[in-house]
Amino acid sequence: MIDWARLQGVYGPAHDVPTLLQAAGNGAKEAWDELWIQLWHQGNTCDAGIAALPALASLAQHTNRAVRFPAIELAGEIVGAGLREGRPLEKMKELHQPVAMLSALADGWLSERPAGYRVCFRAKLALDGFPVLSDVLDDFLDFCCDVSCPQCSDKVSIVIGDFGCYSSIRDWNLGDVHPIPLRPAAPDDLQDAAQGLHHAAIRDEQPRLAWGLRHVFGDAECGTCDTAFSVLSALEAKRSPSTEFQENAGAATAPAGHDEGKNRHWPAPPF
Template identity: 35%
Template sequence: MTTVDWHRLTHAYGRADDIPGLFARLGGTEDDSVWSELWSALCHQGSVYDASWAALPTLAEIACGRAPGGPADALVLAGAITAYAEDPRRKVYEREIGELLAVGRGLLTDPGIPAPSFVIFLQSVLAFEGAGVWSEALEGVNSEEYEVECPQCTEGLFVAFGRYGTFVSAGDYVTGPGADAATAGRGELTPARPDRLTGVGARLYGEAVRAGQPAVAEALTHVFGQGRCPSCDTAFSVAELVAEQWV
């Protein structure tokens, strides 16, 4: 950190000369609040800054256990910073991204990891790999839904695959017009057959199976399955719409 001219860099709130002090506070009882401040400054609502990228070497040090702080916290923040695969600054921090990728892959093999954490770590791995939209869009697996737009009638749809069931809703499926499963406000959601998955779908499904994450694997069959719009009966690939419409 001594080689970084922090006062010349900026983050969400202006000059970044407070970042070294925040990192110096890690490793004690304040960690939760410090990480909250780091997230707010370096990845504010998904936006990143020159100071965000300059923080990657320190985040890699923490993730690798060479500096105090939570390795998982450092990994996830670094993943969010590097999520945009086309950012030219990735090349500058290629070594650090490689280290972070190795840590992330190691965390995915932890047999005791909760499913939501597994998804978050998998997002980080995808970010370090420069895998594109799914490094961010995969968060829908944890929220158990995606919002998409019908490619035919442009109806706003919810694709749900969780505690409320598996279906496509043309309205709020908790309290709104899509809440009643017997109404015309719902369409079918057909999961993909695992043996027919290809590309990123096959890769993500395989990661979940190998890690002993059956709930995540099942959710992914719906994410890469086929939905049907309840308003116009148009069939669509859920994953394709997510990839096209995710911003």
């Protein structure tokens, strides 16, 4: 039995969370708005947010989409924030079943190919243990972010998109110097949650998303010390808020000597 009077929300006491959850289950938009404020706000969660996950898993089974979808989305944000904050969610046995259920329900939502597909996929990523990837997920048109080489600590730019899929040591004046092609994971080499996420993208006819995921789940090479490293591991090691990644998003530049348009140096994505 949860003693809500002893728990704190993001901005204060959480004693009214049970009442809000009940109202949200009846489709009250105002209740959902208040739950977002109390349980997750601007990338942060709280003890009350973690405690609410079993209730959100129950709401995610509701027949009313106006209840089911917000429950999955909010739960995904809470789990993602909790993992980024270093909360040991995987060690909390009481969360294993609710989170697994939420992940399965998110997959079912994805299979319906909703208008908010990307929102649901982000929730699924977080629920499956990829909070940083949930933060940085975009359309893979010109994805770019900087990570640190795990060997020499130099800043390495990772680019995935129409300009190419490569790692590079970025020069302020020259752009991406000596780009090195990424090594995407083969579909058959993906395992567990990564395999399931890639399968969902293929199943739901999201070829660019599946293509981007294979590169994120693959390897990159440092142009300074030639060390090969996991793209995902480097992203997770950074563990920065989404706003920092977004500052770099869309900043991909063509390699030196590259012309846009018909003289594209890099092969176009296969779709």
